[in-house]
Amino acid sequence: MEQKPRPAHCLVLPYTMQGHINPMHQFSKSLVSKGVKVTLVTTKFMFKSFQQLSGSMPVEAISDGFDDGGYVSAAQESYFSKFKEVGSESLGKLIEKLNAAGSPVDCIIYDGVMRWVLDVAKSFGLVAAVFFTQACAVDNIYYHVKQGLLEVPVKKRVSVPGLPVLEPLDMPSFVRDPSSFAGSLDIFVNQFSDISEVDWVFCNTFYELEEEVIQWMSKQLRVRAIGPTIPRKYLTNQKTPEDDTDTGLQIFKPNIESCMNWLNEQQDHSVVYVSFGSLAELDAGQMLELACGIKESNKQFLWVVRASEEGKLPKGFVEETSTRGMVVQWCSQMDVLAHKALGCFATHCGWNSTLEALCLGVPMVAIPIWTDQGTNAKFIADVWKAGVKVDVDENGVFKREMVQQCIREVMDGEKGKEIRATSRRWMEMAREAVKEGGSSDMSIGEFVGSFTRHSE
Ligand code: UDP
Secondary structure, three states: OOOOOOOOEEEEEOOOOHHHHHHHHHHHHHHHHOOOEEEEEEEOOOHHHHHHHOOOOOEEEEOOOOOOOHHHHOOHHHHHHHHHHHHHHHHHHHHHHHHHOOOOOOEEEEEOOOOHHHHHHHHOOOEEEEEEOOOHHHHHHHHHHHOOOOOOOOOOOEOOOOOOOEOHHHOOHHHHOOOOOOOHHHHHHHHHOOHHHOOEEEEOOOOOOOHHHHHHHHHHOOEEEOOOOOOHHHOOOOOOHHHHOOOOOOOOOOOHHHHHHHHHOOOOOOEEEEEOOOOOOOOHHHHHHHHHHHHHOOOEEEEEOOHHHHHHOOOOHHHHOOOOEEEEOOOOHHHHHHOOOEEEEEEOOOHHHHHHHHHOOOOEEEOOOOOOHHHHHHHHHHHOOOEEEOOOOOOOOOOHHHHHHHHHHHHOOHHHHHHHHHHHHHHHHHHHHHOOOOHHHHHHHHHHHHHHHHHO
């Protein structure tokens, strides 16, 4: 009797940051739904949290050299080089273990910032796929730097194929100022080292959103847009019981009930949601301008201020604004964005937050702080027309008047109505992309098909 081919087995290795874990976890779920066996691989320190949150998906651990979590105090560059050294060996052992246990590995999908995984995959003769967690536009900029086609630091207006003309402030901050946050530019640029050896390049975006740049990148590399990778329940009506409880893998504990109860009491489209993601650290001056801008807009607001940032809130702010605002340490952002009380999202323009707002049709007030956020903000305001942008200078300085003005423009003005209508069109397109037969669904299907044959 002919034997049924075993399901292909992919290892998926996200870098352990919130904005990297969620998209790769959701992408893994899409693969599972198409019959692939996926094992998530994380660090020993993060293993337990992953196990608790990954549902039925198996999780394995490798060492990053800081099994007790000591990486928090390590400088970024030394952490990355330690992870490469210890992680390469540890991952090799894991592959050998899985192969010996009758669950041989066919493919590794790795986070672009962990470039060393490519060498391990190739040393075992495996299919290697890189997953870029940033916008394809941003990937293209780093690709140009790697190819020597874009000189850093970028000090004047530039033209990059597939992109609109970009001012220095529209560039990722590390390209504008390579010395900032030592080692960061190298990490992003090195994602493209030996990229021709990578079998697949996955971008967490959808074709219709970044058509021009995807087309251009596809001529250089085997790029496929597979996003937006947000939990299915927010995008489609086809969901499993597991999807019902899926709010993404959360590193911080979300304050779900009190946020939702509070939102339920607010009028439709009346609330400004404010969040600067899992990493951005505002200085006291930025925090003051933001707080005053929010307060002076006179709108209802829900503001996420992480525990480590709380001490920077202006004295008395929480008490003074308690009748119309709520400050929480972390929320279930997708549930908040999906709530009918939401009017707009004042965001740092992290790529996940940007995609999440686009997918749920929520207009944005863009306040980019660093890394890729300036580029995302440029696209939000000028290309996708899904929001307005607050002027933020090269030192990260912005003014309360402009925060207030932008919030009002999006919430009250004529322009706000147009932005809301445009945002809803993006939402529809995102839903189409992930639907059966949609652009992202087809890309995922193509990948699964090719590599299933590979494993036979
Ligand atoms: N997020 C969340 N609750 C919060 C704030 C953020 O669940 O209170 C999630 C958000 O939905 C997104 C991620 O954290 O998926 C932040 O990723 P993003 O790329 O926007 O920003 P980063 O944290 O990488 O700067």
